[in-house]
Amino acid sequence: MKITVLVLGTRGDVQPFIALAIALQRRGHEVRVATSRGFADMVAHSGVRHVPVSADYEEWFQSEEGIRWMAGSDNTARFMRMLAGEGVGIDSRLKPRMHRELLAACEGADAIVANLVIEDSAACIAEKLQVPFIPGYTMPMLPTSEFPSPFLSAHKLPLRAMNRLTHSLLETFYWQGQKRLINAWRAELGLPPTAISMREKLWRTGAPILHCYSSHLVPRPSDWSAANVITGPWTMPADVGVNAGGVPSPELIRWLDEGPPPIYLGYWRLPLMDKAGMLRLAIEVANTLGVRFAIGASWSAEEIAALRVPESIFITRSVDHDWLFARCSATVHHGGAGTTAATLRAGLPTVICSICNDQPFWGNRVTALGVGYSMPFKQLTAARLTQALRHIQDGAVRARANRLGEQMRREDGTATAVRIIEERLPGAPLLS
CATH class of the missing domain: 3.40.50.2000 (Glycogen Phosphorylase B;)
Structure with missing residues (x-):
């Protein structure tokens, strides 16, 4: 046809x-x-x-x-x-x-x-x-x-x-x-x-x-x-996915290899006017929990260069989610249907900071299934994100997310x- x-x-x-x-x-x-x-x-x-x-x-x-x-x-x-x-x-x-x-x-x-x-x-x-x-x-x-x-x-x-x-x-x-x-x-x-x-x-x-x-x-x-x-x-075939979804930079690959699996923090769909403020929030949480963040953002190279980014943070533009999530320990994002599916298919627990449309719905689903935590984006603070990440690092939450990932990958x-x-x-x- x-x-x-x-x-x-x-x-x-x-x-x-x-x-x-x-x-x-x-x-x-x-x-x-x-x-x-x-x-x-x-x-x-x-x-x-x-x-x-x-x-x-x-x-x-x-x-x-x-x-x-x-x-x-x-x-x-x-x-x-x-x-x-x-x-x-x-x-x-x-x-x-x-x-x-x-x-x-x-x-x-x-x-x-x-x-x-x-x-x-x-x-x-x-x-x-x-x-x-x-x-x-x-x-x-x-x-x-x-x-x-x-x-x-x-x-x-x-x-x-x-x-x-x-x-x-x-x-x-x-x-x-x-x-x-x-x-x-x-x-x-x-x-x-x-x-x-x-x-x-x-x-x-x-x-x-x-x-x-x-x-x-x-x-x-x-x-x-x-x-x-x-x-x-509907997922990209493996031989197309990385090229179509965004090829990771050598710098990102090197950063991933140099430490433990990071938490993905998706800023792509968050209503951001204060980039420096959101970066400070990520740094505070990273320092409190002793974790690393791979931040997916649409920021330009000039904007990133103007920020003081510590070694615990890596800011990347578009990169294939399936490739990246396989190297992460958890995700934080807006709760779009695509990002939610990619996260759970990878077997990762997730924190959804919903903004509008169907995002609160997906946030409710991950909470009901016991594989994540959800909150409205307007309530996002360093303290609340720290609490949410501690919740999803619980062994039972991780086990449920892993089982769900196995089911979805089939x-x-x-x-x-x-x-x-x-x-x-x-x-x-x-x-x-």
């Missing part, structure tokens, strides 16, 4: 779909990936054809505007206002150009696969071209009575009906903010307007929906239909996703 993969977002959103594209291509399918230009190198290392898209969420989240947004995005009311039209990530004026790029990428395709960020726009294209469409979710998105929407609550609500209601509320607010742009795009495609979101239209068709996370982290809800498949995470989510696509795409119901 000729398959186009449409994926936008940050690295945690994009990398699993590149892994899926590699697996599909190695099965003999003709695959292209349409994503932001910032991921051109990652796609190039995969050997899959890249179609560049103007919108760049990764760049936006590293901008001052993106940092400010993250700093205030833990407020649920503000998040709902954003869904209802405030917008996040890219300027709405870019969307017409982005839509044309996505359409061009899908010309001649036999099927379209897309992620949550671009799902509605991609589904419109699939309806126009009358080809099957499969969404992939890195978190549980479909309505269920067993737990609330990961975007609205990290904890189960008292009544099952209340859990399901949160999913409906999220979809309603989301569609209120998107329907004007989506119906304008549908008009440009020559399609009639829709009163419901493309996501809801898709759910109603019964077409296959893939969930690329582990059922060991989130068991499959009993009230989901057979159309919904939890595949396990999953082959990418192969499962490819099998479902090959089995269910022919004859899959089309959007109309």
Whole structure:
């Protein structure tokens, strides 16, 4: 088949779909990936054809505007206002150009696969071209009575009906903010307007929906239909992973070899304006516990050079998580689905400092499973991080994290996703 993969977002959103594209291509399918230009190198290392898209969420989240947004995005009311039209990530004026790029990428395709960020726009294209469409979710998105929407609550609500209601509320607010742009795009495609979101239209068709996370982290809800498949995470093949995910520098390799396994501290997605302050926090914790920190950050070489970094700290830019985590003793990060999965697959206990969206949900899951500790980022202090790291260094926590890692490493989510696509795409119901 000729398959186009449409994926936008940050690295945690994009990398699993590149892994899926590699697996599909190695099965003999003709695959292209349409994503932001910032991921051109990652796609190039995969050997899959890249179609560049103007919108760049990764760049936006590293901008001052993106940092400010993250700093205030833990407020649920503000998040709902954003869904209802405030917008996040890219300027709405870019969307017409982005839509044309996505359409061009899908010309001649036999099927379209897309992620949550671009799902509605991609589904419109699939309806126009009358080809099957499969969404992939890195978190549980479909309505269920067993737990609330990961975007609205990290904890189960008292009544099952209340859990399901949160999913409906999220979809309603989301569609209120998107329907004007989506119906304008549908008009440009020559399609009639829709009163419901493309996501809801898709759910109603019964077409296959893939969930690329582990059922060991989130068991499959009993009230989901057979159309919904939890595949396990989509991971890069070993012969591509390090090159695509970020090659470690000789300096990082030497630093790792010179001491005990460090704790990974991911600053990539934390709303940082005060870099020196966060470095002081890491130094204080390292001195108190006698540990080393490998800090993953988007800081420039000039910014790092201006800081006084002790031998117990190493600051690195993008590096493959699977490679690095195999050399670490624990992780501290924002709780994105991708980083959480990579940590637990490596068998490491983790501290999640959640900011927004689904991050508190994943923080709650690692806490419930006894493999980590979670707190809101706004509560992060040296004292609290020290307490959290002491908690996850407990032998029982480490043993549970190790067992979970073994279970997750036995999953082959990418192969499962490819099998479902090959089995269910022919004859899959089309959007109309």
